[in-house]
Amino acid sequence: MSADTEDQVQLLENLPEIMEKLTEELKELYKYRDLFFENHPLDMAYKKNKCVEEKKELLVEKFEAIDVETQIPFSLRAEFLYMKGRCYNVSPTYDPRATQCLSKAIKLNPHLVAAWNELGECYLKNLNVKEAKASFEGALKHERNRLSLRCLSIILRHEIGDMKRSESTPIILKSVDLAKEAVAQDIKDGISWTVLGNAYLCQFFMVAQDPCTLKLCMSAYKQAWTDPVAKGQPDLFYNKGVALKYEECYGEALQMFEHACRLDPAWVPPRVERSALASFLAAATALVRTRGKLKAKRLANMIQSIDKKTMLGDYGSGAFHNFGPRRDVVLEHVRIDQLQEGPNEGKVILGRVVGSIHNENAVPFTFALIDESMQCVCVTVYNWADGRGALIGDAVAVPEPGLAAHRHQHFEFKSIRVNNPMFLLVNGKRVGRHQFASTRVTSTYEIH
Structure with missing residues (x-):
């Protein structure tokens, strides 16, 4: 062997x-x-x-x-x-x-x-x-x-x-x-x-x-x-x-x-x-800080031309509204600088759009809003159909805005999150159902 x-x-x-x-x-x-x-x-x-x-x-x-x-x-x-x-x-x-x-x-x-x-x-x-x-x-x-x-x-x-x-x-x-x-x-x-x-x-x-x-x-x-x-x-x-x-x-x-x-x-x-x-x-910080880089005269004209009676629509009429489980809510118009961090129940703000941020996946649609207080805030809107959104100069009313402050190293700004765009009024008109589109997440890379 x-x-x-x-x-x-x-x-x-x-x-x-x-x-x-x-x-x-x-x-x-x-x-x-x-x-x-x-x-x-x-x-x-x-x-x-x-x-x-x-x-x-x-x-x-x-x-x-x-x-x-x-x-x-x-x-x-x-x-x-x-x-x-x-x-x-x-x-x-x-x-x-x-x-x-x-x-x-x-x-x-x-x-x-x-x-x-x-x-x-x-x-x-x-x-x-x-x-x-x-x-x-x-x-x-x-x-x-x-x-x-x-x-x-x-x-x-x-x-x-x-x-x-x-x-x-x-x-x-x-x-x-x-x-x-x-x-x-x-x-x-x-x-x-x-x-x-x-x-x-x-x-x-x-x-x-x-x-x-x-x-x-x-x-x-x-x-x-x-x-x-x-x-x-x-x-x-x-x-x-x-x-x-x-x-x-x-x-x-x-x-x-x-x-x-x-x-x-x-x-x-x-x-x-x-x-x-x-x-x-960085773009949100710059947009809020510079107020969209709009000139002071144009900003003043935009704000002065806001017709609260028309542009607040139902939100300014004393009518009752429903927000989720909350029923029969009457809204009070306040300025942006009067908002508290966190929920602002029973309040509504109205301002002009001074700019927006281009986002590759369009989620969220983000624009900056300013009112007579001259304070500028970002508004992040989810579920707004691609290609829709507010333009510079549009008057936007946001009911019961939840305000958050963001501070981390190189960025600092305040924002209001809106999950359903149909609660917004743009130039006095409610955003239509056809402009609602469910956010789709495709970025959980489990299959590489």
């Missing part, structure tokens, strides 16, 4: 120990990747992928040194190929070798749920959403498990595209239910909590802008924070930044985008969002 044959016989005899050792090393490889920032400073973020790849290749050599067909018994081949495929798949980018191994593993053992899920992850990395969905659904046929559930939640939201609200609403709600079921499988899994937070964020903007939904979103992100694996993922910080931006907590949103950039310096979306938000805040 040759030395090679002796080595082969010895390998077969020690196979259980070898499989156990490979399993442990694979577990350590994923632990090294997932908890990288628990053991390394953020300054090493740009080296993370390279460090993981180096460790991956060392383990790959051990897997590839074993001939599956001749050295692994048939009963263990599916498990071995799954482990080998999972080793290839530790990279953030698609590795076709992983798909090959995992596809073979499933053919050998269609009941191997972990292999179905890993194959689905491969397809997602390759942006093959259709095959990824089939893989996760294949896993669920054999076992309800959190990984399949949360990935299908992501895919359902990805498939919505440009559907009408009536078509997309049941899909979004199903996405939320799948994410909730994933969390219920293991309430300590921060990745599942992150996916649930993203699902709630999508529901908030595309189903109904219920503040309770946004509260559930933030609560889910808070739960994710307790898991060191989730806390090391840039997605969590990025998506929370998106939520904070729409809550108009701008300083915190910038911090989230900044941290996402530090966790993954090569990932473009957080850098784009951070830059866009910083530009918006």
Whole structure:
């Protein structure tokens, strides 16, 4: 018997120990990747992928040194190929070798749920959403498990595209239910909590802008924070930044985008969002400070020409109005400088538009308003149909304005948020229903 044959016989005899050792090393490889920032400073973020790849290749050599067909018994081949495929798949980018191994593993053992899920992850990395969905659904046929559930939640939201609200609403709600079921499988899994937070964020903007939904979103992100694996993922910080931006907590949103950039310096979306938000805040600060750069004479003429009786319309007539759950509200006209920070129930302001801010995604439509107090304030309007909005010189009445002050490093201004443009009066006329368009959020980058 040759030395090679002796080595082969010895390998077969020690196979259980070898499989156990490979399993442990694979577990350590994923632990090294997932908890990288628990053991390394953020300054090493740009080296993370390279460090993981180096460790991956060392383990790959051990897997590839074993001939599956001749050295692994048939009963263990599916498990071995799954482990080998999972080793290839530790990279953030698609590795076709992983798909090959995992596809073979499933053919050998269609009941191997972990292999179905890993194959689905491969397809997602390759942006093959259709095959990824089939893989996760294949896993669920054999076992309800959190990984399949949360990935299908992501895919359902990805498939919505440009559907009408009536078509997309049941899909979004199903996405939320799948994410909730994933969390219920293991309430300590921060990745599942992150996916649930993203699902709630999508529901908030595309189903109904219920503040309770946004509260559930933030609560889910808070739960994710307790898991060191989730806390090391840039997605969590990025998506929370998106939520904070729409809550108009701008300083915190910038911090989230900044941290996402530090966790993954090569990932473009957080850098784009951070830059866009910083530009918006600088533009808002300048617009308010300069009052739209309009000359004093023009400003004076604009303000003096405001006809309160006509331009306040129903809001100035002493009529009763309904605002959400509040009924029979009578509004009192006040100047902008008389507003308090926070809600100003029972009040209405009227001013002229002195400028607006160009926003790439048109959300929110933002303009600056000034009245006889000469105080200027930004008005951020959500759900205003693209191409609509107030023009310079328009007289705008805002009922029950909620005033917020924004101060953070290089920006400082006050703003009023309007979720429903149909509450506004523009030149004495109420904004029509045809100008309402639900805000659509497409920036939760769960599928890169």
